[in-house]
Amino acid sequence: MLTKDELLGPLARLRTSEIVVTSMSVVRPWARYSDSDLDFASADSAMGHTADLALGLALAQPCRKVICLNGDGSMAMTLGTLLTITESGAPNIVLIVIQNGSYEITGNQRIPGAGRSDLAAMAQGAGFERVYRFVEGTDYRRRLPEVLEGAGPVFAGVAVEQGSEGPITRSEREQARYLRTSLAEWSRHLRKALLSEEQYLSKRSPRSRSS
Amino acid sequence: MSGPTDREPRASVLLGALLDAGATHLTGLPDGMWAPLLALAEEHPRITYVPVTREGEAFALASGLWLGGRAPVVCVQNCGLLESGDSLRGVAVRMGVPLLILVTYRGLSTIRAAGFDPLETDLTPRLLTRPDVDSGALLTEPTLRAWGIPYRFYGSDADAPLVAEAWAQAERDAHPMALLITQALS
Numbered sequence: 001m002l003t004k005d006e007l008l009g010p011l012a013r014l015r016t017s018e019i020v021v022t023s024m025s026v027v028r029p030w031a032r033y034s035d036s037d038l039d040f041a042s043a044d045s046a047m048g049h050t051a052d053l054a055l056g057l058a059l060a061q062p063c064r065k066v067i068c069l070n071g072d073g074s075m076a077m078t079l080g081t082l083l084t085i086t087e088s089g090a091p092n093i094v095l096i097v098i099q100n101g102s103y104e105i106t107g108n109q110r111i112p113g114a115g116r117s118d119l120a121a122m123a124q125g126a127g128f129e130r131v132y133r134f135v136e137g138t139d140y141r142r143r144l145p146e147v148l149e150g151a152g153p154v155f156a157g158v159a160v161e162q163g164s165e166g167p168i169t170r171s172e173r174e175q176a177r178y179l180r181t182s183l184a185e186w187s188r189h190l191r192k193a194l195l196s197e198e199q200y201l202s203k204r205s206p207r208s209r210s211s
Numbered sequence: 212m213s214g215p216t217d218r219e220p221r222a223s224v225l226l227g228a229l230l231d232a233g234a235t236h237l238t239g240l241p242d243g244m245w246a247p248l249l250a251l252a253e254e255h256p257r258i259t260y261v262p263v264t265r266e267g268e269a270f271a272l273a274s275g276l277w278l279g280g281r282a283p284v285v286c287v288q289n290c291g292l293l294e295s296g297d298s299l300r301g302v303a304v305r306m307g308v309p310l311l312i313l314v315t316y317r318g319l320s321t322i323r324a325a326g327f328d329p330l331e332t333d334l335t336p337r338l339l340t341r342p343d344v345d346s347g348a349l350l351t352e353p354t355l356r357a358w359g360i361p362y363r364f365y366g367s368d369a370d371a372p373l374v375a376e377a378w379a380q381a382e383r384d385a386h387p388m389a390l391l392i393t394q395a396l397s
Contacts, residue, residue, distance in 0.1 A: 056277075
């Protein structure tokens with residue numbers, strides 16, 4: 001079983017231009033590794049709707065990878081999204097599900113199926129191109145580059161120790177930059193960043209230069 | 212709201228209005244009332260249809276599409292709208308997504324025929340369990356009001372300009388806006 005640092009540290013080191021969408025118990029920990037404009041916290045939002053939001057981003061930005069750090073409790077709320085992802089054909093989404101078997105934010109109550117169910121098998125059954133299971137850090141670190149490279153959709157279930165993250169707020173009291181503002185404001189911020197880059201790239205394209 | 216019409220609104224006219232307004236994606240769960248629109252959208256090169264497994268997904272997925280710079284439209288049946296409550300509230304509204312929502316108003320004719328005005332009717336347990344009353348239709352407008360989602364009615368081809376108007380309002384308010392489709396599309 002990995003610690004959150006063992007999960008997030010290697011990911012932060014390998015991350016380049018990917019959008020990273022976080023949820024629940026990794027929202028704050030991820031911000032200790034990253035302060036990117038391309039981070040998005042699915043917080044002060046609706047539980048269970050992180051993977052589907054990340055899929056929308058992936059479909060909108062087909063030239064960019066979207067890494068979604070979802071919880072197993074959140075994933076359980078919308079298992080159908082596994083089918084929606086594969087049906088969409090989006091090759092640029094990497095869905096990493098943090099499996100701690102509990103609702104950490106509300107006090108580590110057990111989630112249905114914890115220890116008995118197999119989310120990776122469900123992803124496989126839903127038609128994910130590549131499916132990984134990680135239960136210890138060495139294997140995770142060794143294979144993470146493979147997880148992030150190439151076409152997907154990719155599912156990685158990672159067994160992670162239970163922690164003690166409390167409820168997430170959006171306020172000046174939070175350390176993470178993406179939590180120190182409203183969800184609406186950060187959404188406009190990220191959208192503007194993505195559109196600005198698109199405009200910049202389209203101006204640099206050969207067709208634009210010749211016209 | 213348009214008056215009674217002999218002719219059902221055409222899917223081709225609605226799709227044209229959506230494309231003129233800049234729609235890039237259509238997402239939702241199929242419903243018989245908007246099935247002709249889905250059939251056209253699936254074949255059209257300028258719009259992408261993204262099917263979902265339940266309606267709540269459509270609102271989060273569309274919010275992600277908007278976040279990534281696209282202009283999605285959600286299309287759901289009114290009962291699917293009721294299913295989507297927290298996704299619409301917590302994702303689309305909290306993110307300030309100027310989302311156009313097409314909602315097929317299934318059951319409207321039956322509640323009208325029975326003489327109910329959804330905004331004036333006392334929603335008693337007795338009424339909501341009556342087999343001859345469509346509770347989904349009765350709850351559609353009160354729910355949209357309670358959720359703070361403005362709406363207008365789309366019942367004929369003459370209402371096609373409402374698409375651009377509704378989307379402009381959504382953009383202005385940075386907030387979702389619904390069009391209630393009151394007749395099955397042809």
